Amino acid sequence: MYVPLFTSTYDDAYAMIGLVDANNFYVSCERIFQPHLESKAVGVMSNNDGCVIARSAEMKALDIPMGTPAFKLETLRQRGEIHLLSSNYELYGDMSGRLAQLLRDACPDIAPYSIDEMFIYLDGLSDRQCQTLGESLRRRIHRGLGLPVCIGLATTHTLAKLANHAAKKQPQYQGVCLLNGQDALTASLLAQTPVSEVWGVGKRLAERLAIGGIHTAWDLHESDIKQLRKRFSVVLARTALELRGTPCLHMNALDQPRQRIMTSRSFGQSTGVKAEVHDALRRHAQRSAEKLRQQHSLTRAVMLFLNTNRHRRDQPQYFPQALIPLPSPSDDTRVILDAVRQGLEQIYRPRYRFMKAGVMLLDLVDAEQHQLSLLNAPAHHHPLLMATVDDINQRMGQGTIRFGMTDNDAPWQLRCAHRSNRYTTRWDELMKAGTHPGAIAACTSRT
Numbered sequence: 001m002y003v004p005l006f007t008s009t010y011d012d013a014y015a016m017i018g019l020v021d022a023n024n025f026y027v028s029c030e031r032i033f034q035p036h037l038e039s040k041a042v043g044v045m046s047n048n049d050g051c052v053i054a055r056s057a058e059m060k061a062l063d064i065p066m067g068t069p070a071f072k073l074e075t076l077r078q079r080g081e082i083h084l085l086s087s088n089y090e091l092y093g094d095m096s097g098r099l100a101q102l103l104r105d106a107c108p109d110i111a112p113y114s115i116d117e118m119f120i121y122l123d124g125l126s127d128r129q130c131q132t133l134g135e136s137l138r139r140r141i142h143r144g145l146g147l148p149v150c151i152g153l154a155t156t157h158t159l160a161k162l163a164n165h166a167a168k169k170q171p172q173y174q175g176v177c178l179l180n181g182q183d184a185l186t187a188s189l190l191a192q193t194p195v196s197e198v199w200g201v202g203k204r205l206a207e208r209l210a211i212g213g214i215h216t217a218w219d220l221h222e223s224d225i226k227q228l229r230k231r232f233s234v235v236l237a238r239t240a241l242e243l244r245g246t247p248c249l250h251m252n253a254l255d256q257p258r259q260r261i262m263t264s265r266s267f268g269q270s271t272g273v274k275a276e277v278h279d280a281l282r283r284h285a286q287r288s289a290e291k292l293r294q295q296h297s298l299t300r301a302v303m304l305f306l307n308t309n310r311h312r313r314d315q316p317q318y319f320p321q322a323l324i325p326l327p328s329p330s331d332d333t334r335v336i337l338d339a340v341r342q343g344l345e346q347i348y349r350p351r352y353r354f355m356k357a358g359v360m361l362l363d364l365v366d367a368e369q370h371q372l373s374l375l376n377a378p379a380h381h382h383p384l385l386m387a388t389v390d391d392i393n394q395r396m397g398q399g400t401i402r403f404g405m406t407d408n409d410a411p412w413q414l415r416c417a418h419r420s421n422r423y424t425t426r427w428d429e430l431m432k433a434g435t436h437p438g439a440i441a442a443c444t445s446r447t
């Protein structure tokens with residue numbers, strides 16, 4: 001059964017789908033330029049150095065949970081047992097763009113799924129060739145960008161995600177795992193995987209499935225599709241088909257709430273007009289903000305991207321992205337729109353015709369938890385206004401109330417006492433050779 005949910009520029013016609021996922025992305029970006037942080041416990045803090053939002057494996061091993069307030073870690077930091085860095089979104093955004101570009105150069109098609117996860121689409125290759133390509137991509141990414149990644153390859157998005165998980169957790173795969181959906185490897189991996197770890201199966205759904213005797217991904221794989229559709233949902237039935245290797249879910253349908261939110265779409269017709277591009281981005285931003293409020297989250301950073309049409313080789317190509325950190329976590333459409341406007345100013349170039357635009361909200365945080373602290377209350381927070389807008393749009397139709405341009409040019413002053421240099425995007429913050437002999441030695445030994 002093949003049920004297309006969306007039409008897109010990269011549809012499900014590709015024979016093999018890969019998920020490339022950078023390991024501990026923020027920390028890995030920092031380590032590229034500060035190799036002395038390698039194998040140390042490193043944490044990256046939220047804006048204003050509030051709490052931990054990314055951890056190295058060593059930091060995880062110390063049982064320091066995500067979201068730990070930075071002040072609680074001050075003693076450990078002073079004793080040199082851990083390293084805490086301010087978030088450097090400009091660096092992370094740029095490294096993410098470089099990763100996307102490297103993949104775009106090597107694969108027929110790619111689609112970003114989050115700042116450090118990208119789908120690649122391959123065609124016309126045997127399983128063995130895909131495996132070899134995966135291994136060589138992994139080496140190239142490490143050599144060219146200094147980023148450690150894991151790659152999962154499979155015939156569907158759902159299996160690719162599981163393959164990626166295996167590549168990351170099980171050392172025997174050496175970072176690249178291919179599941180063809182039919183072989184013994186797929187069967188044994190599915191049998192080991194709790195159904196709650198399958199994409200789109202949340203905790204609550206897993207509990208309901210357990211009552212019906214479905215505990216592992218393999219149990220779901222073996223379930224009767226019609227029954228699943230009747231007793232649960234069409235989406236779950238499709239997920240089961242995906243586990244069998246039949247592609248029927250587009251990646252947009254695989255949205256996991258509470259991690260990141262993306263809204264993107266191809267234009268009906270390519271355009272180079274800034275106002276039109278901005279309008280598309282504004283719509284995506286408003287839709288993303290609505291989704292954000294629906295799941296009671298706040299976002300810490302807004303990423304936007306533009307794509308030209310890569311199938312038009314006669315036209316100049318440009319795939320920029322921008323990442324704008326917010327001064328404090330927010331679910332206010334106006335704040336997100338303002339970030340989008342700033343991002344567009346950074347990346348828009350008049351000579352290109354764009355085919356696709358998208359807005360991604362990153363590093364989400366639970367709104368209720370966050371607002372428990374009075375200190376965290378955002379300066380211009382109007383939850384009632386946003387609730388009213390959502391309510392009207394729900395009753396009267398999407399986009400009944402829309403936001404025009406916001407008029408807030410005040411530079412955002414972030415506290416970022418421990419931010420590393422923005423090595424890849426600022427001339428005056430380039431890495432200096434000779435200042436840190438250890439760093440240079442470590443850099444050369446990497447290659």
Ligand SMILES: [Mg+2]
Binds near residue numbers: 025
């Ligand atoms: Mg990752």
